[in-house]
Amino acid sequence: MSGDEPAAGGLGASEPRGGDAGKLVESTFVQAIAAALARAMRADERVLVLGEDVAEGGPYTATAGLAEEFGRARVRDTPIAEGAVCGVAIGAAQAGLRPVVEIMFIDFITLALDQLANQAAKAHFMSGGQVTVPMVLRTQGGAGERSGAQHSQSLEAWLAHVPGLKVAMPSCAADAAGLLASAIEDPNPVVLVENKALYFRRELIPDPPPPVPLGVARTLRRGRDLTIIATSRQVHDALQAAEWLADEGIEAEVIDPRTLVPLDLETLGESVARTGRAVVAHEAVRCGGFGAEILAQLQELVFECLEAPIQRVGAPPMPVPVSPPLEDAYRPGAEQIHAAALAAIEWDKPEGVSYARRGAAAR
Amino acid sequence: MLATMWRIRCFEERVAQLKRTLQVPGLIHLSIGSEGVAAAVCRQLSDEDFVYSGHRAHGHAIARGAPLERVLAELMGRRDGLCAGLGGSMHLVCRERGFMGATGVVGGNIPLAAGAALAAALRGQGQVSVVFFGDGAAQAGHFLETVNLAALWRLPLILVCENNGFAEFTPRSAHTVLERVSDVVAPYGLERKTVDGGDVDAVFGAFGAFLARARAGRGPMLLECLTHRRRGHYEGDPERYREQLAEEEWRALDPLARLQERALERGWLDERAAAALAQRARDEVERAVAFARSSPYPQPELARELVFAGG
Numbered sequence: 001m002s003g004d005e006p007a008a009g010g011l012g013a014s015e016p017r018g019g020d021a022g023k024l025v026e027s028t029f030v031q032a033i034a035a036a037l038a039r040a041m042r043a044d045e046r047v048l049v050l051g052e053d054v055a056e057g058g059p060y061t062a063t064a065g066l067a068e069e070f071g072r073a074r075v076r077d078t079p080i081a082e083g084a085v086c087g088v089a090i091g092a093a094q095a096g097l098r099p100v101v102e103i104m105f106i107d108f109i110t111l112a113l114d115q116l117a118n119q120a121a122k123a124h125f126m127s128g129g130q131v132t133v134p135m136v137l138r139t140q141g142g143a144g145e146r147s148g149a150q151h152s153q154s155l156e157a158w159l160a161h162v163p164g165l166k167v168a169m170p171s172c173a174a175d176a177a178g179l180l181a182s183a184i185e186d187p188n189p190v191v192l193v194e195n196k197a198l199y200f201r202r203e204l205i206p207d208p209p210p211p212v213p214l215g216v217a218r219t220l221r222r223g224r225d226l227t228i229i230a231t232s233r234q235v236h237d238a239l240q241a242a243e244w245l246a247d248e249g250i251e252a253e254v255i256d257p258r259t260l261v262p263l264d265l266e267t268l269g270e271s272v273a274r275t276g277r278a279v280v281a282h283e284a285v286r287c288g289g290f291g292a293e294i295l296a297q298l299q300e301l302v303f304e305c306l307e308a309p310i311q312r313v314g315a316p317p318m319p320v321p322v323s324p325p326l327e328d329a330y331r332p333g334a335e336q337i338h339a340a341a342l343a344a345i346e347w348d349k350p351e352g353v354s355y356a357r358r359g360a361a362a363r
Numbered sequence: 364m365l366a367t368m369w370r371i372r373c374f375e376e377r378v379a380q381l382k383r384t385l386q387v388p389g390l391i392h393l394s395i396g397s398e399g400v401a402a403a404v405c406r407q408l409s410d411e412d413f414v415y416s417g418h419r420a421h422g423h424a425i426a427r428g429a430p431l432e433r434v435l436a437e438l439m440g441r442r443d444g445l446c447a448g449l450g451g452s453m454h455l456v457c458r459e460r461g462f463m464g465a466t467g468v469v470g471g472n473i474p475l476a477a478g479a480a481l482a483a484a485l486r487g488q489g490q491v492s493v494v495f496f497g498d499g500a501a502q503a504g505h506f507l508e509t510v511n512l513a514a515l516w517r518l519p520l521i522l523v524c525e526n527n528g529f530a531e532f533t534p535r536s537a538h539t540v541l542e543r544v545s546d547v548v549a550p551y552g553l554e555r556k557t558v559d560g561g562d563v564d565a566v567f568g569a570f571g572a573f574l575a576r577a578r579a580g581r582g583p584m585l586l587e588c589l590t591h592r593r594r595g596h597y598e599g600d601p602e603r604y605r606e607q608l609a610e611e612e613w614r615a616l617d618p619l620a621r622l623q624e625r626a627l628e629r630g631w632l633d634e635r636a637a638a639a640l641a642q643r644a645r646d647e648v649e650r651a652v653a654f655a656r657s658s659p660y661p662q663p664e665l666a667r668e669l670v671f672a673g674g
Contacts, residue, residue: 048485073485079515084474084508091478091492094463095413097485099478114505118468119475125669127456128447131464132672163670187672 024204029194030062032173032205033138036180037063037100039208041070044098047184050076050089051102051138058102060140060199086112086137090120090189093135098184106141106193107150113158120189121164135190136183142195142233142283143331149319152327154232154284156193160260160293166190166214167260171198171235174205175258178212186214195232195283215262219271223251226341227271229294230256230281234313238281240334245341252341260290268294269301276307277344281337286314308347311340364406364563365626365637368398368619369644371422374431375594377648378421378438382598386656387438390467391452394422395593397525399563399618401426404493404523404570404586410461413479413492415472418453419525420465423495429457431647432654441658448661449669469530470496470503473522477509480518480582489578491519499530501544513583514551520583521573522548525560527592532604545587553585560588561618564625591616 027035041047049066055077057064067075078085082103089101103109109116116137123131143152160167166188170176176194183190220235221242230238235256242252253271257264272278278298280291295310313336321327375395381387394401397419405426408414416423424434429445437444438452445457453467463479466472476494483490500506501524513520524544528535541547545555554573558565566588573584593613595602614620626632632640 076516079508079511081508081512083505084477084512087472087474087505087509088478088481088512091413091415091463091472091475091480092482093478094475095479095482095492097482114468114471115474118471119466122454123464124672125666126446126450126454127458127464128445128449129669129672130446130456130458134672166671 023207025207026202027173027205028200028202029173029176030060030199032177032209033062033180033194034064034066036177036209037066038069040181040184041066041074046096047098047100048074048076048092049100049102050078050085052078052080052104054102059104060196062138062199063102082108082111083115086115087119089135089137090115090123090133093133093189094123094131098134100136100138100184103137103139105151106139106155107153109139109155116159116165116189116191117162121162124188125164132187133189134187136180137189137191138180138194139191140194140196140199142197143320143327144197146322146324146327148322152320154282154315156260157284157288157290157293159191159193160290164189165261167193168214168258169193169232169260170258171232171256173201173203174209175212175218177205177209179214179258181211182214185211190214193232197233212258214259215264217255217257217264217267219253219255219267221252221254223253223275225251225275225277226344227253227255227268227275227278228281228337228341229268229278230254230337231260231290232283234281234283234332234337237332237334238337241337241341244334244338250341250345257294263294263297265297265301268298272298273302273305276305279311279313279337279340279344281313281332281340283331284314285317286312287317289314308344311344313337313340364402364567365619365622366640366644367402367406367426368563368622369641370431370647371398371401371425372619373641373644373648374425374434374651375421377652378435379594379598381652388440389451391438391598392419392596393594393598394419396616396618397527397560397588397590397592398422399622400523400525400560400566400588400590401495403563403567404495406567407571407574408461408491408493410459411490412461413463413476413483413490414461415463415476415479415492415494416455416465417469417472417496417500418465418467419497420453420455420495423465424455424457424462427457427462428460429455429462432651435651436655436658439655440660441655442661443654443658447665449666470500470505473500473505474509474512477513477518477520480513480520481516483519484516484580491521491574491577491582493521493523495523495525497530498524498526498528498535498544499538501547502530502539507547510548510551510553510583514553517580518583519577519580521570521577522583522585523570524585524587525590526587527590529592529596529605531596532600534604543587545585548585553583555585555587557587557589560590561616561621563618563622
């Protein structure tokens with residue numbers, strides 16, 4: 001698969017992570033989003049943006065400048081009515097437009113789930129292919145801003161569970177722009193789950209960032225001992241953990257699937273078959289998280305190659321606490337990934353049957 | 364319109380029989396009693412307009428021009444159905460006739476109709492979007508959210524409510540304090556009207572006036588049609604919650620009988636022509652039954668192929 005990159009190492013906030021090394025510009029994640037939206041709107045007059053406060057730029061400035069350039073007919077502020085707004089985007093898409101709708105926090109997607117799961121995801125299938133829904137839904141999740149249990153969740157697994165929806169989780173500015181460009185071109189409903197904690201990281205990105213095909217993972221670091229598969233913000237935690245592991249003489253491969261649906265199982269499977277050990281890390285709660293699905297698919301695919309049980313890193317089964325030390329303890333990070341990696345590395349086949357021995361560090 | 368209504372009536376009655384003998388699978392909701400609304404509204408639309416409907420959608424699809432045999436094949440899950448057998452009774456779509464979709468989630472696609480209306484407004488070619496729904500849907504959040512948005516954006520959307528007095532098994536009085544759906548939207552300033560849905564002329568006239576204004580960019584509007592749901596909520600519904608109407612009471616409400624009587628009175632057609640209209644519809648339905656029965660079930664690969672567009 002494409003998207004590979006030689007061992008990079010480190011979090012380097014200014015490290016280029018784009019496609020070809022042409023002209024590089026400094027950009028934050030949200031600037032890359034806004035620029036990608038503007039490019040799409042310039043290229044295709046069917047593209048329109050709608051959502052709460054989008055004409056004002058939104059609380060994170062991800063749509064800043066669009067209303068000024070394209071006017072309020074194509075950049076439409078909406079009432080706080082996620083269900084109808086999502087439904088309007090679906091209907092507009094069915095009628096030939098290319099709407100990009102923003103749900104300000106993924107926590108509010110609950111209010112639009114009927115529209116997403118029952119209408120958008122099934123229209124093509126139930127119509128026998130007569131109707132398509134080329135819409136994009138952008139939203140963001142993630143903890144760390146002390147915003148409490150209703151503004152901090154990671155709910156992507158709900159969406160990935162519904163056949164007919166594509167789900168992308170960009171971890172850097174270039175991917176955010178590249179996945180968004182591909183999502184707008186796609187004839188299916190695509191949900192982009194961004195992470196608010198990544199929004200203002202500065203990166204050097206290609207100008208313009210190349211489109212990132214949906215369904216192609218990215219290998220950020222090569223390693224022979226262990227594969228760490230991480231999504232969204234956890235990609236950066238995984239790179240940090242890989243640094244620590246390298247200091248301990250363990251070479252970890254780090255892969256960002258970038259899209260959950262479609263999932264680039266080929267790249268993940270090839271890596272895990274080679275290393276024989278894996279950690280799957282995400283910020284969502286472990287129970288029912290998408291990591292469980294990745295894990296299940298990997299063991300179906302490469303069971304014979306596994307040297308140890310695949311470890312899972314995710315949040316504990318509780319709402320996100322608002323109290324700063326509690327939230328910090330809640331959110332899994334580099335330490336948890338590092339510990340899970342060591343558990344995978346140090347795992348030995350137990351003598352006889354023992355249920356006492358389990359993947360140690362994964363919470 | 365009379366011909367369309369006969370086609371719908373004969374189709375629905377035949378589907379009821381087929382359902383009793385298990386030749387049609389799944390949940391079936393018949394539209395007997397509201398054929399006049401479907402006929403009077405769809406008659407005035409073009410294929411370029413967008414139409415959405417709810418779970419009681421057979422009549423709307425037929426009035427929109429979907430071929431009877433393909434509607435029936437769809438109900439039976441056959442390959443030659445409108446949706447290749449993947450949609451079924453509650454999810455009929457006939458894209459080439461602008462029938463964008465029906466939904467099994469009550470009120471669930473009212474916002475979609477507003478989205479199509481938004482596309483129409485931005486295109487600026489006078490297209491309109493119409494959504495049929497029942498009075499039960501008017502209590503759903505999506506309905507009022509959509510009314511607000513459509514009013515705010517002045518969308519060319521015509522909301523057509525078939526108020527049959529029952530939300531599934533429950534009478535309107537038991538689930539809302541507002542008797543008229545048209546009163547629900549009053550504060551939003553929508554043009555609105557409540558008509559006798561059994562009076563096809565009244566529906567035709569009221570919808571025609573709204574349509575002209577919607578095409579001129581003066582939407583949205585709501586047309587409430589008071590209808591009688593002749594059958595239960597679904598086929599097989601024991602209907603313990605209401606009394607059956609006596610035959611003469613039904614006849615006084617039946618949009619088809621009323622239009623035909625009026626047509627005979629006014630000399631638009633004679634008894635023989637009226638009988639021929641009904642017979643033609645029955646014949647067409649029988650051909651549809653034969654067609655649907657002979658159509659194979661879709662191949663399993665088709666289902667896998669259609670989860671996503673573009674492979």
